Amino acid sequence: xxxxxxxxxxxxxxxxxxxxxxxxxxxxxxxxxxxxxxxxxxxxxxxxxxxxxxxxxxxxxxxxxxxxxxxxxxxxxxxxxxxxxxxxxxxxxxxxxxxxxxxxxxxxxxxxxxxxxxxxxxxxxxxxxxxxxxxxxxxxxxxxxxxxxxxxxxxxxxxxxxxxxxxxxxxxxxxxxxxxxxxxxxxxxxxxxxxxxxxxxxxxxxxxxxxxxxxxxxxxxxxxxxxxxxxxxxxxxxxxxxxxxxxxxxxxxxxxxxxxxxxxxxxxxxxxxxxxxxxxxxxxxxxxxxxxxxxxxxxxxxxxxx
Amino acid sequence: xxxxxxxxxxxxxxxxxxxxxxxxxxxxxxxxxxxxxxxxxxxxxxxxxxxxxxxxxxxxxxxxxxxxxxxxxxxxxxxxxxxxxxxxxxxxxxxxxxxxxxxxxxxxxxxxxxxxxxxxxxxxxxxxxxxxxxxxxxxxxxxxxxxxxxxxxxxxxxxxxxxxxxxxxxxxxxxxxxxxxxxxxxxxxxxxxxxxxxxxxxxxxxxxxxxxxxxxxxxxxxxxxxxxxxxxxxxxxxxxxxxxxxxxxxxxxxxxxxxxxxxxxxxxxxx
Ligand SMILES: Nc1ncnc2c1ncn2[C@@H]1O[C@H](COP(=O)(O)OP(=O)(O)O)[C@@H](O)[C@H]1O
Ligand SMILES: [Mg+2]
Numbered sequence: 001x002x003x004x005x006x007x008x009x010x011x012x013x014x015x016x017x018x019x020x021x022x023x024x025x026x027x028x029x030x031x032x033x034x035x036x037x038x039x040x041x042x043x044x045x046x047x048x049x050x051x052x053x054x055x056x057x058x059x060x061x062x063x064x065x066x067x068x069x070x071x072x073x074x075x076x077x078x079x080x081x082x083x084x085x086x087x088x089x090x091x092x093x094x095x096x097x098x099x100x101x102x103x104x105x106x107x108x109x110x111x112x113x114x115x116x117x118x119x120x121x122x123x124x125x126x127x128x129x130x131x132x133x134x135x136x137x138x139x140x141x142x143x144x145x146x147x148x149x150x151x152x153x154x155x156x157x158x159x160x161x162x163x164x165x166x167x168x169x170x171x172x173x174x175x176x177x178x179x180x181x182x183x184x185x186x187x188x189x190x191x192x193x194x195x196x197x198x199x200x201x202x203x204x205x206x207x208x209x210x211x212x213x214x215x216x217x218x219x220x221x222x223x224x225x226x227x228x229x230x231x232x233x234x235x236x237x238x239x240x241x242x243x244x245x246x247x248x249x250x251x252x253x254x255x256x257x258x259x260x261x262x263x264x265x266x267x268x269x270x271x272x273x274x275x276x277x278x279x280x281x282x283x284x285x286x287x288x289x290x291x292x293x294x295x296x297x298x299x300x301x302x303x304x305x306x
Numbered sequence: 307x308x309x310x311x312x313x314x315x316x317x318x319x320x321x322x323x324x325x326x327x328x329x330x331x332x333x334x335x336x337x338x339x340x341x342x343x344x345x346x347x348x349x350x351x352x353x354x355x356x357x358x359x360x361x362x363x364x365x366x367x368x369x370x371x372x373x374x375x376x377x378x379x380x381x382x383x384x385x386x387x388x389x390x391x392x393x394x395x396x397x398x399x400x401x402x403x404x405x406x407x408x409x410x411x412x413x414x415x416x417x418x419x420x421x422x423x424x425x426x427x428x429x430x431x432x433x434x435x436x437x438x439x440x441x442x443x444x445x446x447x448x449x450x451x452x453x454x455x456x457x458x459x460x461x462x463x464x465x466x467x468x469x470x471x472x473x474x475x476x477x478x479x480x481x482x483x484x485x486x487x488x489x490x491x492x493x494x495x496x497x498x499x500x501x502x503x504x505x506x507x508x509x510x511x512x513x514x515x516x517x518x519x520x521x522x523x524x525x526x527x528x529x530x531x532x533x534x535x536x537x538x539x540x541x542x543x544x545x546x547x548x549x550x551x552x553x554x555x556x557x558x559x560x561x562x563x564x565x566x567x568x569x570x571x572x573x574x575x576x577x
Contacts, residue, residue, distance in 0.1 A: 022378065025329050026332050026414075030418075034406035034415045035409070050448070052450070052451050053445040060434055060438060060442050063433070064434055137407050138407070138428035139422075139446055140448075141448065210355035210356075214355050301406075302409060304407060
């Protein structure tokens with residue numbers, strides 16, 4: 001067997017380099033560890049240069065997904081609509097949750113559509129690494145492309161279902177106003193928040209494959225605690241202060257309320273939107289995005305192992 | 307092309323033992339271990355998942371596969387190196403590790419620039435049309451949209467997909483396996499790399515396309531600093547590589563001139 005010290009070996013350094021150990025060769029020629037995690041600023045720069053890939057990957061996934069289902073994109077809208085109907089029957093009529101809320105149907109539908117966006121972003125983020133192992137094992141790119149692309153897919157789907165949502169809102173008698181413009185920054189902040197959560201969950205899901213099984217339960221609990229179909233605020237008025245505070249800053253509730261009040265400032269006939277909600281929404285978006293991004297980047301070179 | 311394949315590039319190998327060469331890849335006592343999850347129990351229910359996470363036990367279903375065991379070599383600028391060995395001997399694993407796609411358990415792999423695997427296949431989607439796949443594949447390899455536009459026609463022409471009609475606008479799932487393989491190779495070979503790693507890419511398509519792709523590989527080799535080629539076609543190795551590394555069961559058996567190593571491999575003689 002030829003070794004590095006064998007002068008006849010094709011592997012051994014020759015001439016001036018003869019006799020150098022591999023480590024000395026590496027040092028002399030300035031070679032770097034293959035696939036090492038780049039420092040954070042460089043990573044961000046690499047990610048930015050891959051933005052076209054991210055968009056193209058997201059669009060391709062969406063097109064591929066719908067080109068196989070016969071009804072195509074229709075399902076994207078039908079599923080949350082069916083959910084809305086069920087929730088309306090159970091919570092609005094049978095449990096009469098609609099009593100305290102002025103305009104229950106749009107209130108409910110906005111909640112369902114927005115929560116669905118959060119839920120699918122978290123779920124697809126959790127699976128984004130394990131679903132793309134083939135890609136990760138074949139090509140080199142900043143892995144953060146994947147959870148970000150999956151979040152963009154969910155955003156594209158939200159935008160499709162927004163068309164239907166606007167229809168429902170109009171049909172329920174809400175008239176368009178300038179406040180509708182606030183939907184845009186609200187969704188932009190929510191996107192940032194979702195991307196951060198998806199990045200963090202991508203790392204967790206890549207390590208703990210069992211997480212994907214557990215997520216539906218965690219998300220359902222979160223949904224029930226966020227007041228998607230009833231006003232949680234009114235049901236815990238006599239509870240300890242810290243629980244009320246927690247319910248108040250719950251990001252899902254914050255983003256749902258932002259969109260609800262943007263569509264109709266008097267959607268809830270008892271309260272108007274407290275101004276601190278926007279501040280909370282900005283804070284959640286920044287904290288989730290920055291922490292999620294750094295958390296994901298820390299494990300960059302470990303994705304795709306085994 | 308079976309028996310004409312004796313001389314080609316081999317004599318170009320530098321014999322001058324006094325000249326220092328520029329190393330492009332240093333593989334230093336590398337071990338690679340795959341950890342396989344869920345080898346037994348499958349996915350299971352949410353409650354069993356919960357109990358597994360809470361108990362923090364390494365699931366008993368995790369198995370380890372020690373795929374590469376202590377391989378060392380140095381590759382230099384201008385070399386084309388063949389990797390041979392029986393199925394499952396660790397050739398693909400070695401390439402993926404050089405590309406930095408698999409972390410090493412022990413030892414280190416050091417490279418000049420970022421080596422890339424000719425492995426765009428994984429980025430392509432069968433439900434997409436051929437032309438969308440060309441764009442997606444090129445972007446996945448790190449090209450800019452402008453580069454993609456300028457290369458697009460060359461890629462389609464090289465693949466020959468459109469020779470028999472407008473197939474590039476049909477979904478890839480409608481292609482014959484040969485057609486799909488040709489398109490994949492054409493996309494993958496569209497980019498030039500410092501260190502190029504090719505894993506069994508030549509065994510695709512018909513005779514004419516195989517010749518064309520071998521020529522393209524030689525071209526890529528001229529542009530690239532170093533080429534690694536895995537192939538079960540020993541003649542392709544003889545044609546393209548002057549140096550060959552033989553790996554068996556994750557261990558390096560032989561590393562030397564292609565003639566010597568391939569001959570030993572064909573006779574099954576371990577040194
Ligand atoms: N993704 C994987 N997970 C677990 N084991 C793997 C994986 N890929 C390859 N192996 C194992 O690693 C060994 C080497 O495989 P590979 O490098 O693909 O061989 P070759 O390319 O030489 O045919 C084999 O024993 C194979 O079973
Ligand atoms: Mg292989």
